[in-house]
Amino acid sequence: MSHLRRQLLPKTKDMPSGTGFGLMRLFTRKSPRSHSSKKKLPAGEQESESTTSTMSSTETTSIHRYDSGRRYNARQDIPYLLPNDEEENDRAHQQHWMINVAFGSNFDAPVQDALEKGIEVLDSGCGPATWTLEMAEKYPNSTFNGTDISPRFPQTIKPPNCHFFIHNIVDPAPFPDSTFMFIHQRLLSLGILENEWDKALADLMRTLKPGGWIELLEISYTQYENAGPKVTLLMQSVVTYGKSKGLNPGAAHVLDDMLTQAGAVNISSRRVAIPLNHGGKLGDLFWDDFKDIFMALFPIVSRLHSDLADIEDYKRFLDACKTECSEHETALYWIRSCGQKPSNDDE
Ligand SMILES: C[S@@+](CC[C@H](N)C(=O)[O-])C[C@H]1O[C@@H](n2cnc3c(N)ncnc32)[C@H](O)[C@@H]1O
Numbered sequence: 001m002s003h004l005r006r007q008l009l010p011k012t013k014d015m016p017s018g019t020g021f022g023l024m025r026l027f028t029r030k031s032p033r034s035h036s037s038k039k040k041l042p043a044g045e046q047e048s049e050s051t052t053s054t055m056s057s058t059e060t061t062s063i064h065r066y067d068s069g070r071r072y073n074a075r076q077d078i079p080y081l082l083p084n085d086e087e088e089n090d091r092a093h094q095q096h097w098m099i100n101v102a103f104g105s106n107f108d109a110p111v112q113d114a115l116e117k118g119i120e121v122l123d124s125g126c127g128p129a130t131w132t133l134e135m136a137e138k139y140p141n142s143t144f145n146g147t148d149i150s151p152r153f154p155q156t157i158k159p160p161n162c163h164f165f166i167h168n169i170v171d172p173a174p175f176p177d178s179t180f181m182f183i184h185q186r187l188l189s190l191g192i193l194e195n196e197w198d199k200a201l202a203d204l205m206r207t208l209k210p211g212g213w214i215e216l217l218e219i220s221y222t223q224y225e226n227a228g229p230k231v232t233l234l235m236q237s238v239v240t241y242g243k244s245k246g247l248n249p250g251a252a253h254v255l256d257d258m259l260t261q262a263g264a265v266n267i268s269s270r271r272v273a274i275p276l277n278h279g280g281k282l283g284d285l286f287w288d289d290f291k292d293i294f295m296a297l298f299p300i301v302s303r304l305h306s307d308l309a310d311i312e313d314y315k316r317f318l319d320a321c322k323t324e325c326s327e328h329e330t331a332l333y334w335i336r337s338c339g340q341k342p343s344n345d346d347e
Contacts, residue, residue, distance in 0.1 A: 149166065183207070234297075252333065269337035272336075
């Protein structure tokens with residue numbers, strides 16, 4: 001955990017109201033399933049883990065693989081590029097606060113009143129469930145369901161209005177048609193193949209009630225502001241490698257189109273340029289997040305750039321990139337789009 005992160009964590013009063021921070025800490029510390037990232041197996045070696053999801057009695061097996069000391073989902077059909085270990089959970093928690101500050105809210109869809117009265121909500125690809133848990137605490141009358149291909153979410157100690165499932169987003173979800181009034185999905189562009197987004201969104205729309213809202217948020221790896229050569233090299237490495245695996249690192253820019261294609265109406269979106277290492281605390285937070293992402297992506301960047309194959313050289317490159325970003329005032333784009341499933345009256 002970085003110095004900045006340690007400094008920020010106890011300052012709950014700096015966080016947006018209703019962050020559920022105490023709740024989040026309880027779950028991250030006590031998660032009985034978490035494996036320390038310090039446990040190292042040789043690259044390519046696998047470990048199996050058996051997990052029972054909350055509401056279904058299905059026993060699901062998740063296999064991990066290890067690379068450069070980090071733990072990843074090993075399923076051949078899962079192209080996801082980032083790790084699924086404790087270090088990555090820490091990063092995702094902090095990234096949640098950063099997104100919340102940058103966007104000023106946890107969601108844009110007009111569902112506040114419905115959440116207060118009580119609705120069924122899905123967080124698709126919930127990761128360690130930071131958003132899910134915070135929302136569940138803030139809206140106790142609503143029920144929150146999180147899905148993820150890796151069991152990063154809390155599995156025993158969790159609020160009564162939270163349920164979690166191991167599920168591959170591109171498969172039909174274990175929910176009946178018209179279950180949810182609100183579906184949230186954040187940061188899946190490094191997990192869903194470009195040619196599978198339509199299938200994934202079609203199934204999410206199936207489980208959405210008529211009149212319900214779906215919201216997607218992605219970071220763009222393809223367009224940014226004031227980028228110098230170092231940050232460009234890093235971002236282009238993700239683009240090159242991601243495209244070679246069939247991913248769409250520019251998915252952020254087609255969220256509206258994909259929602260339209262999936263049959264959503266009343267679509268709107270917001271683009272926020274988050275500063276990298278300049279402009280105050282948000283820029284500091286984003287640098288911390290960016291550095292952690294690219295430390296996790298070391299195996300990918302180093303395979304594409306032989307001069308960065310040594311981890312110490314790579315760390316020096318990241319340090320130089322940090323300086324470059326503040327000098328250039330680099331900012332990256334995060335895009336949030338929401339749309340509504342037509343109500344039966346509209347048909
Ligand atoms: C960048 S994390 C975002 C987590 C969470 N949405 C958040 O914003 O904190 C992406 C998550 O998607 C999950 N994921 C990747 N591919 C998936 C798939 N095909 N089906 C379900 N989950 C997937 C990963 O395991 C990871 O937890």
